[in-house]
Amino acid sequence: MSPGTQAIVAIAFSLAGLVLLALHDPKRLRSIGAQRTSPLSSSSVRRALAVLVVAPGLVLAVLGAWHPFLIWLGAVCVLGWLVSLVLATLTTAERSPRS
Amino acid sequence: MIWLSRDTTKTLLAVHGWSGILLGLLLYAVICTGVAAVFATEINNWASPLTRDATISLPAGVDRAVRDLAGQVDPQYHEEVATWRGAGGRLIVFFHRHMQDPEGRLNEYGVQFELHPETHEVLARREGWYDDIAAQSRPEGVAAFLVDLHVRLHIPEPWGLLVTGILGMAMMIAALTGLFAHRHLLKEMFTLRLAREALLRRRDLHVVAGTWNLPFAFILAFTGSFFSFATTLGLPLVAKATFGGNEEALIETLYGAPREEKAEPAPLADLDAMIADAAARSGITSHFIGIERYGRADATVWVYQPLPENELVYTSHLYDGTTGEYLTERPPLGQHPSLGASLVGLMYPLHFGNFAGIASKAAWVGLGFAGAYVTLTGLLLWTQRRIDQRAWQRMARLVHYVGYGLPLALACAPHAHFLFQDSTLSSGTLQGFAFIGAAAVAAIVSLACDELRRLRRILLTATAVAVLALPFTRFAGGGPGWFEAWSSGLPGVAGVDITLLLVGASTLWLARRRVTATHAASLRPSLEARTGSA
Numbered sequence: 072m073s074p075g076t077q078a079i080v081a082i083a084f085s086l087a088g089l090v091l092l093a094l095h096d097p098k099r100l101r102s103i104g105a106q107r108t109s110p111l112s113s114s115s116v117r118r119a120l121a122v123l124v125v126a127p128g129l130v131l132a133v134l135g136a137w138h139p140f141l142i143w144l145g146a147v148c149v150l151g152w153l154v155s156l157v158l159a160t161l162t163t164a165e166r167s168p169r170s
Numbered sequence: 171m172i173w174l175s176r177d178t179t180k181t182l183l184a185v186h187g188w189s190g191i192l193l194g195l196l197l198y199a200v201i202c203t204g205v206a207a208v209f210a211t212e213i214n215n216w217a218s219p220l221t222r223d224a225t226i227s228l229p230a231g232v233d234r235a236v237r238d239l240a241g242q243v244d245p246q247y248h249e250e251v252a253t254w255r256g257a258g259g260r261l262i263v264f265f266h267r268h269m270q271d272p273e274g275r276l277n278e279y280g281v282q283f284e285l286h287p288e289t290h291e292v293l294a295r296r297e298g299w300y301d302d303i304a305a306q307s308r309p310e311g312v313a314a315f316l317v318d319l320h321v322r323l324h325i326p327e328p329w330g331l332l333v334t335g336i337l338g339m340a341m342m343i344a345a346l347t348g349l350f351a352h353r354h355l356l357k358e359m360f361t362l363r364l365a366r367e368a369l370l371r372r373r374d375l376h377v378v379a380g381t382w383n384l385p386f387a388f389i390l391a392f393t394g395s396f397f398s399f400a401t402t403l404g405l406p407l408v409a410k411a412t413f414g415g416n417e418e419a420l421i422e423t424l425y426g427a428p429r430e431e432k433a434e435p436a437p438l439a440d441l442d443a444m445i446a447d448a449a450a451r452s453g454i455t456s457h458f459i460g461i462e463r464y465g466r467a468d469a470t471v472w473v474y475q476p477l478p479e480n481e482l483v484y485t486s487h488l489y490d491g492t493t494g495e496y497l498t499e500r501p502p503l504g505q506h507p508s509l510g511a512s513l514v515g516l517m518y519p520l521h522f523g524n525f526a527g528i529a530s531k532a533a534w535v536g537l538g539f540a541g542a543y544v545t546l547t548g549l550l551l552w553t554q555r556r557i558d559q560r561a562w563q564r565m566a567r568l569v570h571y572v573g574y575g576l577p578l579a580l581a582c583a584p585h586a587h588f589l590f591q592d593s594t595l596s597s598g599t600l601q602g603f604a605f606i607g608a609a610a611v612a613a614i615v616s617l618a619c620d621e622l623r624r625l626r627r628i629l630l631t632a633t634a635v636a637v638l639a640l641p642f643t644r645f646a647g648g649g650p651g652w653f654e655a656w657s658s659g660l661p662g663v664a665g666v667d668i669t670l671l672l673v674g675a676s677t678l679w680l681a682r683r684r685v686t687a688t689h690a691a692s693l694r695p696s697l698e699a700r701t702g703s704a
Contacts, residue, residue: 074479075529096360137480138526141519145386145533151359152382152540159362 078139081127082146086154088123089147093154095120103162179351186347187552190545191565193340195572196323198545200337202576203320204394205538208523208531210313216666217587218309219650220258221287222659226476227455228253229261229287233441238290239263239283240464247280248464254457257309260293261285264300265464271299275327284309311597312584315605318598321398328402335398341391341541344548348380355381372554376547383540390541393521426505432467439494441471447496448473448487467492472500477525483515546573570622574629575612577677581636582608588647608636630681638674641667 072080093099095111110116124147131140174182190197206213211226232253240248249267256262266280282303284294296303304314322330349355359381362374380387409420422428438461445456458474469491477484488497501511502518519525523534549569556562586604587597612629619625644667645651655663 074526078526078529093360098354098357099360099362102361102363135480137482138477138530141482142526142530142533145523145530145537148382148386149533149536149540152379155360155362155378155382158360159364163364 074136074138074142077131077136078142078146081131081139081143082150084127085124085143085147086150088120089151089154092117092120092124093158099155099158174350174353179353182347182351186344186351187548189340189343189347190548191552193337194545194549195569196333197337197341198542198549198572199323199576200320200334200394201538201542201545202580203316204390205535205542206316206580207313207320208534208538210317211524212528212531212662212666213313213316214257214310215259215660215662217312217584217644217649218257218260219655219658219660219663220260220309225259226255226457228255228445228457228459229259230442231290232261232445232459233443235261235285235290236263236441236461236464237438239292240265243281245465248466249462250278251459251461251464253459253461255287256284256307257313259287260309261287261290264303266300277301282307305596305598308587308591308597311587311601315583315587315598315601316580324602331398331402335395335402338391338395338398342388342395345380345384345387345391349384352377352381369551369554372547372551376544376551379540379547380544383537383544386537387541387544389520390537393517396517397521424504426500428462429468429470434467435465436467436469436492438464438469438491439471439489443494444471444473444487444489447489447494448475451487451496451499452478452485454478461491463491470497477519482519482525483512484518549573566622567616567625570625570629571612571616574626574633575609575616578612578629578633578636579605579608581633581640584640585636585643588643588649591647627681630677634674634678634681636674637670637677640670640674 091111095117097112100112111120128140128143128147131137131143236251236253240251243265247265247267250265252262252264252266254262262282262284264278264280264282266278266282268276269279271277271279278300279298280300281295281297282300283292284296284307285292294307296306298306304310307314318324321334323333324330325333352358358374359378362378364371364374366374405417405420409415409417413419413423441459441461445459449455452475454475454477456473456475460472460474462470462472471489471491473487473489475484475486484502486500488500489495490497498505501507502515503511519530523530523537546569550566550573553562553566553569557566583601583605586600590600593600612632615628616625619628650658650660650663652664652667655661
């Protein structure tokens with residue numbers, strides 16, 4: 072598997088974990104006025120999701136695949152921010168009529 | 171959560187804010203240009219395409235090319251020869267010697283040839299100091315303008331490097347104080363309250379982006395400061411402290427003493443064979459060759475290569491120039507592998523992000539963009555909190571001007587490069603005029619526009635138009651169209667054009683995007699109605 076493919080696979084796994092973490096983040100849900108928190112918001116589930124986010128990078132590091140590891144690390148930092156931004160924009164757009 | 175006393179947190183926040191507000195606008199300029207500079211090679215290949223083989227690897231036949239050219243230059247410039255690939259894959263060969271320039275610095279003076287990499291036809295010949303030759307090189311112009319702005323803000327050496335080094339340190343301070351001052355870093359990493367009042371919204375935008383960007387903000391700031399200070403402060407200080415000010419002794423310690431002098435003439439061994447040997451040793455083709463004392467019995471050849479797969483520290487290969495015998499492998503620093511050499515070597519991939527082609531560069535552009543966003547939202551937040559004071563209202567206007575006017579000026583600069591191809595002025599000068607002209611127009615608009623939200627919209631719209639027009643200006647300046655580029659094996663030209671069109675369209679969308687009713691309502695009762703939104 073080429074370094075680029077390794078990085079893409081690792082990023083895809085981490086992105087799935089990031090989206091789940093963000094969707095069920097208790098503070099985010101409270102801030103948008105959700106009536107109740109999701110079952111996935113429990114701390115044990117969130118820890119498991121955090122492991123899902125970090126694990127692909129750890130695997131790359133253990134394998135000594137440093138180029139995919141650095142791409143993964145940079146991409147996860149950017150994607151975490153973008154996931155927060157996209158979810159907030161979508162939520163705000165759903166709840167507010169256009170001016 | 172990091173527990174600190176209230177007073178400590180307040181102090182850290184003050185350090186965080188003031189370090190940002192005092193240097194933030196310059197730092198923003200350095201980060202923005204750094205984002206574009208990541209793709210310097212691709213930008214050059216797009217602006218001045220030449221051959222389908224536009225890689226950085228040295229092409230076959232370098233030996234013949236160097237030998238032919240050596241006979242065309244004054245032998246005094248055989249002291250050192252450097253060979254690499256330039257814009258569009260052009261082969262650059264620079265014969266030079268080291269001399270004191272008019273400013274008293276040790277500099278390189280010589281003759282540079284620009285060759286077609288396949289036919290070895292001489293496309294350009296330039297003679298002079300290296301800085302002047304580089305400034306005259308039109309194919310490298312667009313990226314060189316961005317890189318110089320990023321590295322030294324176009325301020326003469328050594329002051330420009332010192333300024334950017336200090337900016338890197340300010341960024342490190344801001345990152346560290348931000349880490350400790352923000353109590354709920356992990357808990358709030360997904361919390362963006364966009365529909366709430368303007369101040370809270372801006373605070374969330376800054377904090378969430380800053381949280382995610384924190385590790386790389388520190389890494390990029392640290393490595394950037396290292397590169398700025400290494401030659402301006404680091405080397406002279408170490409030389410003074412350890413070698414009594416003798417920089418040559420320090421350089422000999424770091425890179426090894428020159429070989430025993432043998433001034434008698436001797437032909438150079440086959441360069442192509444050395445390139446092939448280095449490729450066989452590390453599995454990767456060379457991208458830079460340095461020949462010391464060309465044509466003499468003590469000639470030495472340095473062969474440099476990009477990072478091999480999954481390596482993070484580059485090495486170079488040293489050959490006897492007359493016999494072609496392999497001498498040794500050298501780390502980035504010193505004569506033998508060491509932790510220090512590895513750490514110095516690590517700075518390069520971590521700062522430039524060029525270790526794995528487009529994939530790593532794309533990730534680094536994303537990180538750089540996030541860094542610019544954090545800087546701008548931080549400046550907007552700081553000014554918004556003090557907007558009831560007249561001085562801070564002016565500062566808010568200045569932040570809007572630089573924040574949205576700088577990308578406009580940067581997008582306008584390459585138009586001058588393309589539209590005035592036949593000008594006697596250098597590409598850098600032309601782009602400088604366009605940059606300053608666009609900045610001046612943006613300044614007038616910034617002063618004339620009452621509402622900051624409107625100012626943001628005007629400047630972003632103008633930036634979008636400037637970016638969208640770039641592919642057309644490139645074509646108008648004599649560049650190949652998409653069909654011609656594709657049929658010539660230059661798909662990168664259309665690739666960059668399409669990227670620019672997408673960036674321009676996104677910027678236009680951002681400029682024209684209407685705010686939500688909740689957000690708009692939150693702006694009305696506050697001073698935001700006067701000052702606009704980010």
